[in-house]
Structures are given as structure tokens and as C-alpha cells.
Amino acid sequence: MASALAVQSCKMKSAESAAGGDAAARTYVAPGKYDELYNFVSGGFNGQVSVYGLPSGRLLKLIPVFSVHPENGYGYSEETKPMLETSFGFVPWDDQHHLALSQTNGEHDGRWLFANANNTPRVGRIDLKTFKTVEIIELPNSGGNHSSPFITENTEYVIAGTRFAVPIANQESALDNDSYKKNFKSTASFIGVDKNTGHMSVSFQIILPGMDLDLSRAGKGPSHGWFFFSTYNTEQASTLLEVNASQKDKDFIVAVNWKKAEEYVKAGKAKKMATEYYHNQLNEETHTAASEVIREVLTLDPEELKDIVYLIPCPKSPHGCDVDPSGEYIIGSGKLAALIPVFSYQKFIKAIEDKAFEGEYNGIPVIKYEAALHGEVQKPGLGPLHTEFDGKGNAYTSFFVSSEIVKWSIKDLKVLDRVPTYYSIGHLMVPGGDTRKPYGKYVVAYNKITKDRYLPTGPELAQSAQLYSIDGDKMQLLLDFPTIGEPHYAQAIPAEKIKDQSVKFYDINKNKHPYASPGEKATKVVREGNVVHVYMTAIRSHLTPDNIEGIQVGDEVYFHVTNLEQDWDIPHGFAIKHAPNAELLIMPGETSTLKFVPVKPGVYPFYCTDFCSALHQEMQGYLRVSPKGSNVPLKW
Ligand code: K7E
Numbered sequence: 201m202a203s204a205l206a207v208q209s210c211k212m213k214s215a216e217s218a219a220g221g222d223a224a225a226r227t228y229v230a231p232g233k234y235d236e237l238y239n240f241v242s243g244g245f246n247g248q249v250s251v252y253g254l255p256s257g258r259l260l261k262l263i264p265v266f267s268v269h270p271e272n273g274y275g276y277s278e279e280t281k282p283m284l285e286t287s288f289g290f291v292p293w294d295d296q297h298h299l300a301l302s303q304t305n306g307e308h309d310g311r312w313l314f315a316n317a318n319n320t321p322r323v324g325r326i327d328l329k330t331f332k333t334v335e336i337i338e339l340p341n342s343g344g345n346h347s348s349p350f351i352t353e354n355t356e357y358v359i360a361g362t363r364f365a366v367p368i369a370n371q372e373s374a375l376d377n378d379s380y381k382k383n384f385k386s387t388a389s390f391i392g393v394d395k396n397t398g399h400m401s402v403s404f405q406i407i408l409p410g411m412d413l414d415l416s417r418a419g420k421g422p423s424h425g426w427f428f429f430s431t432y433n434t435e436q437a438s439t440l441l442e443v444n445a446s447q448k449d450k451d452f453i454v455a456v457n458w459k460k461a462e463e464y465v466k467a468g469k470a471k472k473m474a475t476e477y478y479h480n481q482l483n484e485e486t487h488t489a490a491s492e493v494i495r496e497v498l499t500l501d502p503e504e505l506k507d508i509v510y511l512i513p514c515p516k517s518p519h520g521c522d523v524d525p526s527g528e529y530i531i532g533s534g535k536l537a538a539l540i541p542v543f544s545y546q547k548f549i550k551a552i553e554d555k556a557f558e559g560e561y562n563g564i565p566v567i568k569y570e571a572a573l574h575g576e577v578q579k580p581g582l583g584p585l586h587t588e589f590d591g592k593g594n595a596y597t598s599f600f601v602s603s604e605i606v607k608w609s610i611k612d613l614k615v616l617d618r619v620p621t622y623y624s625i626g627h628l629m630v631p632g633g634d635t636r637k638p639y640g641k642y643v644v645a646y647n648k649i650t651k652d653r654y655l656p657t658g659p660e661l662a663q664s665a666q667l668y669s670i671d672g673d674k675m676q677l678l679l680d681f682p683t684i685g686e687p688h689y690a691q692a693i694p695a696e697k698i699k700d701q702s703v704k705f706y707d708i709n710k711n712k713h714p715y716a717s718p719g720e721k722a723t724k725v726v727r728e729g730n731v732v733h734v735y736m737t738a739i740r741s742h743l744t745p746d747n748i749e750g751i752q753v754g755d756e757v758y759f760h761v762t763n764l765e766q767d768w769d770i771p772h773g774f775a776i777k778h779a780p781n782a783e784l785l786i787m788p789g790e791t792s793t794l795k796f797v798p799v800k801p802g803v804y805p806f807y808c809t810d811f812c813s814a815l816h817q818e819m820q821g822y823l824r825v826s827p828k829g830s831n832v833p834l835k836w
């Protein structure tokens with residue numbers, strides 16, 4: 201590489217360690233050059249998804265999913281407000297932990313990205329042609345949608361498990377342990393995904409005992425058709441003080457035969473349950489979201505249908521539950537265990553055939569630990585959380601307590617290498633690490649606590665990700681980069697798989713928005729009682745109409761702004777003085793709507809907020825607001 205930095209790092213080799221200099225060259229992406237991978241990172245408590253380039257760690261975009269975003273009006277514009285509607289009203293915030301790229305034949309296909317909302321149980325879908333949230337589905341009978349979204353190898357289902365068991369159908373219940381055991385359930389939702397459109401619908405729910413589903417993965421290859429969850433409250437205790445939840449030596453991996461469950465649903469064995477949840481979707485022609493209320497869900501009872509769920513004992517409070525690229529090995533990570541158990545899919549199936557059960561738990565068969573066990577990784581580190589794979593037979597596990605990544609061999613369960621992380625790692629991610637064909641090359645640590653990695657910024661410090669190379673025998677730290685919000689899981693995909701499908705602008709002739717103005721001649725202001733529709737256009741470098749009179753205090757004014765540009769990266773913005781909401785950022789060819797209800801008479805300037813040309817400053821206008829009942833005529 202002929203970059204200045206690379207040259208400098210070569211000179212430094214003698215003084216510094218060779219590793220340090222090499223690291224700089226490996227992450228340096230020269231000005232004007234593209235990164236190798238897109239890295240989609242969960243935003244945790246900021247409810248958004250951020251997009252970074254790897255290996256540079258450069259922040260490319262924030263995609264609002266479950267949080268309103270004033271920057272582009274997501275959740276503020278009339279078109280996007282319905283995306284955040286739920287059966288409990290408008291919920292413009294959430295806690296976003298996990299992401300799943302859509303898959304075909306167990307590989308990322310670059311079509312969609314699914315994201316969970318942990319707090320108000322929802323799953324969102326982002327279209328990777330536009331990097332926009334296009335669909336959000338609420339989940340009934342769920343509380344703490346944590347084990348979500350995880351995906352089957354042909355995107356047949358996105359699966360969402362409840363971490364906080366709750367009484368189904370939003371019933372109230374006393375909170376003592378006996379009431380908990382009786383009333384509280386953990387639900388696994390199987391969300392069907394339409395092959396062509398990506399549209400989601402809850403196909404069925406499996407109602408499990410209240411044992412708290414924490415994380416999960418789908419089987420692949422030979423284990424395709426199965427799905428595995430970790431649980432950490434098989435005591436079914438209503439309080440998780442250590443005396444309660446960790447009484448037992450082992451919790452469970454819950455193995456669900458979803459192919460079988462599907463058959464039962466087809467055979468009419470599922471029960472219809474009355475419920476209410478929202479399904480919000482952006483219409484592709486109008487670019488306007490609408491909510492649909494769904495009042496029924498199909499449920500399956502594993503106590504009744506004996507062969508859809510099996511339990512595998514797993515040492516002490518498992519968190520991560522991961523399946524290797526071959527689909528043969530299932531790794532459970534007991535947070536409080538001093539070992540990592542690795543289960544074998546073949547042995548698990550044989551155990552079912554041989555009825556190698558140690559008993560039943562709430563009517564569900566429990567397989568003997570030894571019967572399903574491939575082996576244990578002994579003394580790997582403290583506090584194992586999550587495991588990813590490089591496709592060369594190695595696994596990489598994050599250890600929260602000992603703050604490190606440990607590389608070990610799946611076949612012989614030997615620890616091969618370990619590197620410290622700074623400081624407390626949660627998830628880690630190998631690009632493609634959850635697929636049948638990981639891309640390998642890097643592992644990224646997403647850390648919880650940063651301390652001294654960056655310039656201090658008051659009591660809260662920047663969250664941190666760290667990039668390590670894994671293509672040699674030894675892992676090597678290459679780069680620190682700060683992240684937005686608290687990152688949990690992330691996914692990465694080679695840029696080649698999606699960069700050329702990016703939508704550059706929308707065809708104005710296909711704009712079916714009901715209030716679109718296809719050209720400046722179509723602009724107008726229409727009063728219907730106290731509702732006023734302003735049909736406005738934006739094109740370099742004017743807003744049409746620009747001066748509007750005849751509006752009265754208390755009118756509901758809707759500015760429907762159509763961006764007439766037909767060129768890449770020429771959005772226009774729209775904001776008006778004193779409007780108590782955000783701006784609009786309107787993509788070329790699109791129409792967006794800002795609602796404004798003036799509360800005082802006066803003159804309100806409005807303008808384009810996005811620098812769009814040398815005459816950007818000229819994109820402005822005035823709204824005259826008169827007292828209620830005034831006789832100033834409508835004029836523009
Ligand atoms: Cu381990 Cu919510 Cu995936 Cu965070 S969870 S780290």
C-alpha cells in the first residue's frame with residue numbers, strides 16, 4: 201500500500217513491535233477508497249442500528265428503527281409515525297440487542313437486516329437497498345424480546361424468544377413463586393418471512409414453561425429444522441436473586457423441532473388465541489407506513505405435542521447458545537460455569553431415538569447431559585458469553601469476567617490462543633460467523649466498559665469496539681473504534697454483496713403518495729375546514745410555494761413536500777420555526793409530510809435544512825399565521 205501511513209509504519213518497525221506497524225497498515229483505508237465490509241451494529245439503549253465500514257471502523261450511517269430520529273424525521277413525519285405504533289400506543293424508544301442478516305442456503309444474501317426491540321417486544325426489518333426500516337411487527341405474549349431475532353438458513357423464520365416470562369394475554373398475576381410457576385410462560389415466536397417481499401407475520405408461537413429464553417440460534421446443514429435456545433431460570437423463580445435462579449447446577453438448552461411444529465400447525469393442531477398486536481409496514485409505492493391490528497395468534501403446547509421440544513441440561517445460567525458452521529455442534533455458555541459444554545447434534549438425535557432421558561420437566565423430555573455431549577472445553581476463562589466461528593474449525597468465545605477472547609478448536613476442545621479486550625466484552629462477531637461459510641479474517645469485540653481507551657467525555661465514556669485479525673495463528677489487535685449507544689450483537693457482510701444494489705433515488709413518475717406534487721405546476725394549498733394541505737415541491741434552489749397566507753391559529757397544517765430531484769444524494773430538508781417536532785429529510789423523488797399546528801399568530805419562516813447547492817440558502821419561505829376567525833384569504 202502506497203499510503204503515507206503505511207510508509208511511516210514501515211519505518212517505525214525497528215523501534216516498535218512489527219505487530220503495531222502492520223496493524224496500522226491493515227486497517228488503513230485511504231481517502232476515496234471503500235471499506236471491505238459493512239458492519240451493522242446494534243445500538244442497545246439508543247434503539248437504532250449503526251453502520252460502520254471495516255476494517256477502518258468509520259461510521260457510515262445511523263438507521264433509526266425503534267427510536268425517533270430528528271435528523272431525518274423518522275417517527276416525526278406523518279409517513280413514519282405509524283412504524284412506532286403498538287397495541288399500547290406510540291412507543292418511540294427501545295433497547296436494540298441483536299441483528300440478523302437474511303440468509304439463503306445458510307449464507308448472507310444481502311437482502312434484509314432484522315433487528316429486535318427488547319423492551320416493548322418487536323422485530324423490525326431494514327431493506328438493504330435503501331437502508332431504511334420498512335416493517336415492524338409487535339409480538340404478543342412476550343415480555344423482554346431478547347432471544348431475538350435469530351434466523352433460519354433460508355430465512356423461513358425469524359425467531360423471537362421471551363426473556364422475561366409473563367402471563368400470556370397480558371393477564372395480571374401475583375408475583376410469588378407459586379403464582380409464577382402457574383401463570384408465567386416463555387414464548388417462542390416463529391415469524392414467517394415472505395420469500396419475495398420479506399413481509400413478516402407471526403406463523404405460530406410455542407408456549408413454554410416460564411424459564412426465560414435468553415439467546416438462540418437456528419440449526420443449519422444437518423440440523424436445519426431445529427432451533428436452540430438457552431434458558432437461565434429453570435427454577436421458575438419470580439426473583440432472580442442468586443439464591444433463586446442459580447440454585448440448580450444446570451439450566452437447559454431448549455431444542456425445538458420447528459419442522460415438526462410446522463406440520464402440527466398445518467394439521468390443525470395449533471390453538472387460536474385471541475390477542476392484539478400491531479403490524480406496521482411501509483407501502484413501497486406511497487412510502488407511507490400504515491398499521492394493521494392483528495387479533496389472533498396460533499399457539500402450540502409442547503406438553504401436549506410431545507415431540508416438538510426437548511431439553512438438554514447445560515451448566516449454570518447459559519447465556520450464548522451458538523451453532524457452528526457445519527451445523528453439528530451446539531455451544532452453550534454458562535455464565536457461571538468454569539467450562540464450555542459442546543453438544544453434538546448427531547448424539548442429540550440418537551439420544552432422542554434411544555430415549556436417553558433423565559426425566560421430564562413440566563411434561564417436556566430432558567435428555568441426559570452425557571448422551572448429547574460432544575465434550576467440554578476445560579478452564580477456558582471466566583464468564584463465557586458468546587461464540588462465533590471462522591469456518592476453519594475454530595471457535596472464538598467472549599469472556600465477560602476475564603475480559604478476553606479465547607480461540608479454541610471445536611474438534612479436540614483445546615484452547616489455542618487468547619487476547620485481552622478493553623475492557624468487558626459482551627458480544628463478538630466474525631464476519632459471516634453465524635453462517636455456513638464465515639468470511640473469517642477478523643473478529644470484532646463489542647465492549648461494555650471502556651475506561652481509558654478514548655479522550656474522556658464526562659461520566660459517560662464512548663462505547664468501544666475492537667478489531668482483531670484472526671487469519672494468522674495468533675489473534676492480533678488492530679484497531680479501537682467508538683460505537684453509538686451500547687453495542688450488543690453485530691453482523692458484517694462483504695461490501696461486494698450489497699453496495700451495487702443501493703437505490704440512488706426514487707423515480708418521481710412512480711411516486712404514488714396521495715399528496716405528491718409531481719411538478720411545480722401541481723403545487724397548491726387546499727383548506728378543508730381547519731385542516732390545510734400544502735402541496736409543496738423542493739428542487740435546487742427553491743421551495744414552491746414559498747409565501748403562504750391565510751393560515752389561522754389552531755389550523756392543522758400539513759406540509760407535503762415532494763423532492764423533484766432525480767439525482768443521487770440530493771435530499772432536501774424542510775423545517776419551520778417553532779414547530780415542536782423535527783425536520784423532514786426528503787429523498788429525491790419522495791414525498792414527506794410535516795404536521796404543524798400554530799399556537800400564536802405571526803410570521804413563520806421555513807427553509808431547506810440540507811445543504812443542496814450554492815443557492816441552498818435561498819430555499820426558504822414564510823407562513824403567515826393570523827388569529828383564529830380572521831378573514832385573511834388563503835393565498836400562495
Ligand atoms: Cu449478551 Cu442482550 Cu446479546 Cu448484550 S446480550 S452482550
Ligand code: RUQ
Nearest residue numbers: 810811812816817
Ligand atoms: S451556512 S455551509 Cu449555515 Cu455558513 Cu452552512
Ligand code: CUA
Nearest residue numbers: 808810812816
Ligand atoms: Cu434544498 Cu438546501
